[in-house]
Amino acid sequence: MATQDQIARDDLLTSEVLKEDISAFKVHQAPDTVYYIPDFITANEEKHLLHQVYAAPKPKWTQLSHRRLQNWGGLPHPKGMIVEKLPGWLDVYAKKIAKYGLFEEHVPNHVLVNEYKPGQGIMPHEDGPLFYPVVTTINLGSHSVLQFSHHSVKQQMVDDGSKDFSLLLQPRSLLMLKNVVYTDYLHGIAELSKDTLGDDIVNLDATGQALGDCLLRETRVSLTIRYVPKTLKVKLMLGKR
Template structure:
């Protein structure tokens, strides 16, 4: 319990400076054993649990978010453990506790196009990385006369395996994020704004090969209902 209280009040020291509010980066949020357990469980899921997209595949746990609402499903205990660990940080308030986990799998050279997470979710997004680092890139949303223009890359975060990233407020609402399709990433300290919070000491210009990465995006879906099954009459 003491540990939990300590974690709750401590994440503010992990704020990423020099970027709009708010982003927090916690290295080694989970242990190597926990990381191995997550990878094992995700890979043990039956094939139909995966949704195959053209450039990556994913699993939804807790339900499938939909503009009309999400039919809530129980999150299995092995995964709920990490949802609780994040809830215990106090980043979500009691009415918006996380109830959904999206697991993305990226092979080296796979990524995700620039997007924002939008109104399906409460505007706090938390992501645990497993198996590999990646670089998450941010673009300011430019919206003139309702026309979305191509935005320029503003800054990026280096996400180490076992780390937790928390995004909220302006970074959630006014910025797009993406992961470039690359086999390796080059450390550029002027654009990677969380480099001082990382657990390793990276060198300027260092190239780091990507491996298979699983990201667990843990959030709150506001509109949910429970499916009532009727048996017989």
């Protein structure tokens, strides 16, 4: 009988053949540049990834006040990240996403896993200079709505939740952001238990949903896959004086 690992690997090979050219996935109604790939992974791959996330040892989780997270690949730091090899179950997707070319010749070396229960979210923020300016996110378990606001209305977004545009992220989809959307916009997720889809959502036609639909949130896990350019190599001097 095929194991979960084999099924996930077979599904991965199939999906690799299908999606090499991403131009069809560009979200034209968003500022430059957003790609949204629905069903980037299969339901089996999603199950496998969630299994791996929840199989991580308890100390791997960092509990924040409104969500919890796992950090893989090392801790980004202005002086350089001490690189820890990504585990195979994440590295396979880092390599797959690298093939789309958004990271130029680089392969992403860092993954942040965020878990959100219904009613949880993330404050509007920018990802900053420690990362190569491309964000890619695999969405697992539930939908969410990612809201964007231009820097010029930065404080307003924090104060009253106003936004310039939003993206509906369905389970199993891949989101990729770069250029102005990375450099000039804040992104965040409102702390809601359900989302009524409004005309701020610019990728609605790729999501299978309609304007006015109301979606109840369940537990969502996101894998934010990025590249940290500045790294440090640490030499272990074990047994040497």
